[in-house]
Each structure stands twice: as structure tokens, then as C-alpha cells.
Amino acid sequence: MGWTEPKNCFVPICEIIAVEETEFNKKQRNIGRWQKMAKLHAFTVHYVKKARNHRWRCSDATFWSVDEHLCNQWTQALKELLEMQKSRPKQLLVYINPYGGKRQGKRIYEQKVAPLFSLASISTDVVITEHANHAKDNLFEVNIYKYDGVVCVGGDGMFSEVMHGLIGRMQKDSGIDQNNPKASLVQCNIRIGIIPAGSTDCICYSTVGISDPVTSALHIIVGDCQPLDVSSVHHNNTFLKYSVSLLGYGFYGDILKDSEKKRWMGPMRYDYSGFKTFLSHHYYEGTIAYQPAKHTHGSPRDQESCRTGCYICKQSGKQLAEQNKERGLKHEEGEEEWKVIKGKFLAINAVNMSCACPRSPKGLSPAAHLADGSADLILVRKCSRFDFLRYLVRHTNQDDQFDFPFVDVYRVKCFQFTSKLSEDNESNVMDIGKKRFGQFCRDHPACCCNIVNSTWNCDGETLDSSAIEVRVHCQLIKLFARGIEEDCKDEAAHSQSSIEQLL
Numbered sequence: 156m157g158w159t160e161p162k163n164c165f166v167p168i169c170e171i172i173a174v175e176e177t178e179f180n181k182k183q184r185n186i187g188r189w190q191k192m193a194k195l196h197a198f199t200v201h202y203v204k205k206a207r208n209h210r211w212r213c214s215d216a217t218f219w220s221v222d223e224h225l226c227n228q229w230t231q232a233l234k235e236l237l238e239m240q241k242s243r244p245k246q247l248l249v250y251i252n253p254y255g256g257k258r259q260g261k262r263i264y265e266q267k268v269a270p271l272f273s274l275a276s277i278s279t280d281v282v283i284t285e286h287a288n289h290a291k292d293n294l295f296e297v298n299i300y301k302y303d304g305v306v307c308v309g310g311d312g313m314f315s316e317v318m319h320g321l322i323g324r325m326q327k328d329s330g331i332d333q334n335n336p337k338a339s340l341v342q343c344n345i346r347i348g349i350i351p352a353g354s355t356d357c358i359c360y361s362t363v364g365i366s367d368p369v370t371s372a373l374h375i376i377v378g379d380c381q382p383l384d385v386s387s388v389h390h391n392n393t394f395l396k397y398s399v400s401l402l403g404y405g406f407y408g409d410i411l412k413d414s415e416k417k418r419w420m421g422p423m424r425y426d427y428s429g430f431k432t433f434l435s436h437h438y439y440e441g442t443i444a445y446q447p448a449k450h451t452h453g454s455p456r457d458q459e460s461c462r463t464g465c466y467i468c469k470q471s472g473k474q475l476a477e478q479n480k481e482r483g484l485k486h487e488e489g490e491e492e493w494k495v496i497k498g499k500f501l502a503i504n505a506v507n508m509s510c511a512c513p514r515s516p517k518g519l520s521p522a523a524h525l526a527d528g529s530a531d532l533i534l535v536r537k538c539s540r541f542d543f544l545r546y547l548v549r550h551t552n553q554d555d556q557f558d559f560p561f562v563d564v565y566r567v568k569c570f571q572f573t574s575k576l577s578e579d580n581e582s583n584v585m586d587i588g589k590k591r592f593g594q595f596c597r598d599h600p601a602c603c604c605n606i607v608n609s610t611w612n613c614d615g616e617t618l619d620s621s622a623i624e625v626r627v628h629c630q631l632i633k634l635f636a637r638g639i640e641e642d643c644k645d646e647a648a649h650s651q652s653s654i655e656q657l658l
């Protein structure tokens with residue numbers, strides 16, 4: 156038996172995309188005397204080829220022989236091995252936001268993703284959304300249990316819709332009241348796939364290591380599974396939203412509020428609003444109370460990051476399984492101590508994952524874990540514009556962004572926030588004059604004092620309430636991903652030799 160390029164290649168079965176009988180293309184390779192002797196039979200193996208920076212591509216090798224029976228035996232055996240890969244999806248529900256990011260969602264899906272799904276014999280039901288919340292509402296109506304996964308083509312906002320639809324549907328079907336902030340939520344085992352076509356694509360980048368539609372499609376095809384922590388956000392016993400990436404008050408809340416008016420600018424709107432918000436330099440007064448995450452061994456100041464097969468996340472997974480087994484013995488949150496911090500903050504950020512994205516490849520909290528049941532709470536206190544700029548710049552280089560006297564970071568399992576304004580409101584000290592003054596300050600770009608509230612940015616959507624109660628639910632959902640893979644030695648060697656060539 157012979158084969159086409161590559162000459163030597165090791166491919167694990169789990170990274171084979173498909174095997175198909177092929178017509179041997181004589182132009183493919185000069186096969187010399189074989190060609191003259193007999194008719195050739197061939198089959199092609201399509202497989203995942205790992206390129207640099209966590210990018211995956213579909214490659215293929217064609218094997219040929221004069222022996223038809225031998226060819227059939229190989230094809231059959233490989234197909235049987237693929238059938239045994241039980242974690243691979245067979246039927247997917249796909250939602251495409253045609254207006255996310257640079258409005259390329261539909262084209263990306265049709266040209267790059269659909270052909271791969273069809274090669275891997277995955278059948279799909281595709282819905283092109285017609286309005287915001289279309290996907291979320293639809294997930295309450297369809298028979299979700301017939302699908303092996305739900306795929307969203309769009310940005311973080313589109314992912315958020317699908318996640319709300321799936322988690323909400325699971326709780327509804329299990330009779331769990333989402334308005335109860337202490338409720339033990341039911342895990343969602345229907346995996347979510349993200350085909351990135353948005354403006355930030357932070358969830359995709361932080362779970363795969365790159366925002367690339369083909370890479371994500373291949374992770375879906377091979378049936379990867381990455382559990383993910385989800386935070387629930389409540390106000391006065393009313394459910395507001397779930398969050399998986401950033402819950403940000405102050406800087407990121409203000410950027411989002413301003414950027415929503417500039418949607419027509421596309422992804423650029425964040426840079427424009429970011430610059431504007433940086434210049435406005437508003438700080439906000441409030442109180443944060445949190446419970447430290449004592450169950451997990453990691454710290455936000457760790458040098459190691461969460462990677463494929465992460466030990467810390469695995470340990471949290473085991474603890475969760477034990478807790479679920481012995482629900483009655485679970486220690487109550489109320490028994491543990493609350494830490495309280497009052498202050499004036501430029502930004503309050505709670506992240507369930509690193510929040511790495513192309514703008515900041517290491518993210519807001521580089522050592523945060525995808526599935527450890529905790530969030531990193533980052534408090535940036537009032538400081539000069541120059542210091543705040545130094546802090547921001549460190550998100551883009553190798554320096555430690557937590558190594559500033561005005562920045563604190565804690566690993567937490569729940570927290571509450573109340574702004575000074577709502578505290579005052581509750582004690583009825585706010586009068587009309589103060590309200591007017593608030594308006595005046597907001598309209599005055601040179602004034603940094605703050606009588607008005609900021610808004611919470613919850614995974615790219617604004618929340619209506621500034622006073623919130625947040626709780627991390629360990630591994631509530633699952634993605635078609637495997638976390639970020641360690642850089643393989645070959646890649647390192649490759650870049651080394653490229654550098655040597657340059658020198």
C-alpha cells in the first residue's frame with residue numbers, strides 16, 4: 156500500500172476527522188510503474204493538524220493500493236474506530252447571529268464550518284437569528300434533548316444567550332427556582348460550541364487559546380469537553396444574569412455603556428469607548444463583601460495558568476461529585492466568614508476565567524481557572540491616570556498587573572457589592588439637590604468625583620442594578636473545548652530554529 160504526503164505522521168484516532176473512499180487522482184502523485192500495472196483503489200484520512208498558537212487545521216493523507224479488499228478492510232476498520240468515539244456529536248443545533256462582530260457570522264459558518272461538519276457526518280439544524288434573544292427563547296421551546304450540543308456562531312453576547320437558554324431550560328425542567336440565590340443549580344450536560352464571529356470572543360480565546368472558526372469547529376467534531384464555572388447574579392432575591400467571563404463595575408461597565416451607542420463602529424467601538432472612559436477617569440464608592448474560595452488550592456498570584464487537564468480544576472470536579480453524592484453533609488456558606496472592604500474604586504472586576512482575548516493574550520487574571528468553582532475578584536482603587544495606564548499596559552506585556560499598591564486580588568466563591576449611592580438611598584439620605592449634583596458631575600468631563608453609579612458589565616451586557624449578589628457555580632456548563640494546550644516542544648523548537656535562521 157502507498158500513500159500521499161505527509162511522509163511520516165502520527166495521528167491519534169481521536170484526532171481523525173473522517174475517513175472516506177476516494178477516487179485516486181493520478182495527478183496527485185507520480186506513482187510510476189504502479190499506474191501502468193492495475194487499477195488503483197484509495198481512501199483518504201482527514202485529520203487534525205496542529206499548527207502554531209493553538210491553531211488547528213484539517214489535513215489529509217490518501218492511501219492507495221491495487222488490492223481493493225485491503226483498501227476496504229482499512230476503511231472499514233478506521234470507520235469502526237471512529238464510531239467508537241462516543242463523545243463525538245452526531246446532531247447539533249446551530250444558532251447564527253448575522254449581526255455580531257464584523258457581520259461575518261453567516262459567511263464564516265457556510266464557508267468554513269458547515270463543510271467540516273458535513274465531512275464529519277454531523278447533521279445540523281441551523282437557525283439564523285432574527286432578533287436579540289431569539290436563540291435564548293428558542294431553547295425553551297425546542298426538544299433540546301435530541302441534540303448532542305448547541306453551537307453559537309457569534310461573539311460573547313451570543314454565547315451568553317445560548318448559555319442562558321440552556322441553563323434556564325434545565326432549571327425549568329427540574330423545577331429549580333432561578334430567583335433563589337442559594338439554589339443548587341442543575342448542571343447542563345448538553346455541550347456548547349462557540350464559533351467565534353464577535354468583537355471580543357473572550358470565552359472562545361480563553362478556552363481554546365485562539366479565536367479561529369476552523370479550530371473551534373474541529374474541537375466540536377472531535378467531541379472535546381471542558382467544564383466551565385458560571386456565576387449567578389441576583390438583586391434582592393431576583394435573578395438578573397449568569398456570567399462566565401467578566402463582571403465589571405466602573406471602568407469596564409462604563410466602556411460597555413458608552414460602546415453600546417456606537418455598535419455601528421463594530422469591534423472598534425471598544426477602543427473608542429475605552430479611550431474615552433480612560434480619559435474620564437471616574438471612580439466609584441462602594442462596599443464589597445466576599446467569602447474566600449478555601450476549597451481550591453490555587454491563588455490568583457500563581458505563576459502557572461490553567462491548561463488542558465488542569466489538576467486544580469480536576470480536584471474541584473471531584474469535590475463537586477462528592478458534594479452531589481452527600482448533599483445533606485454539604486457545609487453551608489453562611490457558616491464561613493465574610494470579608495468586607497469599603498473604598499473608592501476605578502474598577503471592580505470579577506472573572507471566572509482569565510478573560511484572555513486578542514487585546515490581552517494573558518487576560519485580566521492570567522492564573523484564573525476555568526472550572527475550579529471560584530472567581531478572581533480584582534479591586535483597582537482610586538489612583539492617578541498615569542498609574543491606571545501602567546496597570547492597563549501590563550495586560551499586554553509580561554509584567555504582573557497585580558503588583559501595584561492600588562490593586563488587590565482575591566479568589567472568591569461569592570461576593571456582594573453595594574454602591575455608596577444605594578447605601579445612602581436605602582438610608583434615605585439622598586435628596587433632590589444631590590441628584591442634580593450627580594447629573595452635573597457626569598456631564599463635566601474634568602470632574603472625577605462620582606455621585607452617580609456605574610453599571611455592571613456582565614459578559615458584555617449591562618445590568619440594571621448596581622447592588623448585586625454573586626455566587627460561583629462550579630462546572631455548571633460544558634463546552635466543546637479542552638482548555639488551552641501546553642505549547643508542545645516541537646513548536647518551541649520550531650520557533651527557536653526560526654529565530655536562529657533570522658539571526
Ligand SMILES: CCCCCCCCCCCCC/C=C/[C@@H](O)[C@H](CO)NC(=O)CCCCCCCCCCCCCCC
Binds near residue numbers: 425429518544
Ligand atoms: C494602552 C493599552 C491598554 C490596553 C489594555 C487592554 C486591556 C484589555 C482587557 C480586555 C478584557 C476583556 C474582557 C472581556 C469581556 C467580555 O466579557 C465582554 C463581552 O465580549 N467584552 C467587553 O466588555 C469589551 C471590553 C473591551 C475592553 C477594551 C479596553 C480597551 C482599553 C483601551 C484603553 C486605552 C487607554 C489609552 C490611553 C492612552
Ligand SMILES: Nc1ncnc2c1ncn2[C@@H]1O[C@H](COP(=O)(O)OP(=O)(O)OP(=O)(O)O)[C@@H](O)[C@H]1O
Binds near residue numbers: 253289316353357
Ligand atoms: N438577529 C439579531 N439581531 C440583533 N441582535 C442580535 C441578533 N442575534 C443576536 N443578537 C444579539 O446581538 C448581541 C451581540 O452579539 P454577539 O455577541 O454575537 O457580537 P458582538 O457583540 O459583536 O461580540 P462580543 O459579544 O464578542 O463583543 C447579542 O447579545 C445577541 O443577543
Ligand SMILES: [Ca+2]
Binds near residue numbers: 384524
Ligand atoms: Ca473559575
